[in-house]
Amino acid sequence: PTPIQQKAIPPIANGQDVMGIAQTGTGKTAAYVLPILMKLKYAQGDAPRALIISPTRELALQIEENVRAFAVNTDLRVVVLYGGIGPKTQIEQVNKGVDIIVATPGRFMDVYLAGHIVTKTLQVLVLDEADKMMDMGFMPQVNRILEVVPRKRQNLLFSATMSDKVHQLSANFLEHPTVIEVTPQATPAQTVEQRLYFVPNIKTKINLLRNLLEVEGDIKKLMIFCKTRVAAEHVFKFLQRRNGDKEVKVLHANKGQNTRINSINAFKNDEVKILVATDVASRGIDVADVSHVINFNVPVVIEDYVHRIGRTGRAYQSGVAITFCNPAEVYYIRKAEKLIRQTIPVHTIPEGVFVEDTPYEERQDQDKEIDMQKRRDDPDFK
Known part of the structure; x- marks a missing residue:
């Protein structure tokens, strides 16, 4: 037991x-x-x-x-x-x-x-x-x-x-x-190796994802977490183009109930190797032998970081949890580190990954988010 x-x-x-x-x-x-x-x-x-x-x-x-x-x-x-x-x-x-x-x-x-x-x-x-x-x-x-x-x-x-x-x-x-x-609150499983990459924008995140899929040799089963349905669909479409329909399923609240059940079962039964999911859709899913988790976005609800990486390293097996963090997400990853009482090891983006320029709109969104975070922590911030 x-x-x-x-x-x-x-x-x-x-x-x-x-x-x-x-x-x-x-x-x-x-x-x-x-x-x-x-x-x-x-x-x-x-x-x-x-x-x-x-x-x-x-x-x-x-x-x-x-x-x-x-x-x-x-x-x-x-x-x-x-x-x-x-x-x-x-x-x-x-x-x-x-x-x-x-x-x-x-x-x-x-x-x-x-x-x-x-x-x-x-x-x-x-x-x-x-x-x-x-x-x-x-x-x-x-x-x-x-x-x-x-x-x-x-x-x-x-x-x-x-x-x-x-x-x-x-x-x-x-x-x-x-x-x-059983575990002190919010401690990730001891068997999970955590990695953090600072990545400037979505396009570079996709490039890094492509690279990891090529170089990480031991990916048996991979869950990729996204913050929104839009992001989940974006990642899913990229993987579909790269790997074909047979390798990947997506799970979010817009999908009908039967589609969601079929996606989970296909992933559980090793019919597909990759499951892209949002947090709400994925909570409590118990799939054995997930070898890797990738946080395509850092979760805004900090506890979800623990739930996400808890998908791997289950039942005391080892696993890898990789997080992609853009400038507007640093705030949340620091909060996650505080919660788990650990500093997540930072890795540099591999040489083969092309770092794209951040488009104007995306940079604006990031700046807005950073200002909002500052206001949250300091009501006097203008």
């Missing part, structure tokens, strides 16, 4: 409320799913006895997959509820009888308010990736869920970081919890 499993399974099995601070890739899903399965044992009645809430549909599907794998020798019934597709099939599954529901907050409330879920039998409530749930503005829905579930129940809360908001949530949600912190 991993450290989080060793520490969390006994108190959860004893029925205590638990707050777990652990990054993705540490085996935390099993840390709460296994004791829940031990508690429920076998199918009973038609109404759910355990509810697991997660911020994104991708993560909900992933958790459901884990629950099914662990419950394979039981007759426990699990249903996953998420938006982006019509609720009809999901409601039919709930109506057939269910023991464990895995859901995103909005879709759970929709199905509940439509009268299809009886909550009075619930024994365990799990909030997974609580920090992301708050970042994404799901607190009103989470609070409504807390109003409709029984008072007497076991509560489990998992988060990769311990922000003030998460602290506040735990105070409202947990009763005398056992707090388990």
Whole structure:
């Protein structure tokens, strides 16, 4: 068992409320799913006895997959509820009888308010990736869920970081919890080699990406993170031209639900080697053996730096995380270094990479962003 499993399974099995601070890739899903399965044992009645809430549909599907794998020798019934597709099939599954529901907050409330879920039998409530749930503005829905579930129940809360908001949530949600912190907050996995390149503009970032794909010999699986959908599409189109359709998929909120699921599965099953993604679309995706992560943009939500590079070096394997940083992103990379309590080693742009001039508009955007950062830190800055 991993450290989080060793520490969390006994108190959860004893029925205590638990707050777990652990990054993705540490085996935390099993840390709460296994004791829940031990508690429920076998199918009973038609109404759910355990509810697991997660911020994104991708993560909900992933958790459901884990629950099914662990419950394979039981007759426990699990249903996953998420938006982006019509609720009809999901409601039919709930109506057939269910023991464990895995859901995103909005879709759970929709199905509940439509009268299809009886909550009075619930024994365990799990909030997974609580920090992301708050970042994404799901607190009103989470609070409504807390109003409709029984008072007497076991509560489990998992988060990769311990922000003030998460602290506040735990105070409202947990009763005398056992707090388990496996890694100090926001520490990247020890097995990840981090590199930082200062790159002046988008065109040069593309040139550097081209170079790395040619010279990094051991890229088995690569995730490339972009700040926006536009950037993700831009990088995706470049890679499509370079590598052809068979090598690369893209994942962002504009893609339909099925396309997103297909992209994740293709990447998981080694059908494609490269996945380009935005942060919201990628949180909590558990893909084994990602060898490299490239941050094409530095994330503005600093915690996302940890989540992104946590895609590699999972389950204690080694990995490489490379960040491209333009002048307007230095502010955020310094904040990320502060958060992880490490200085990221700087590498110079290789000789074979052509450094382009920054176009006038792009430079203007960078200057505006830098001024905004200065104002944020010093309200008197003019």
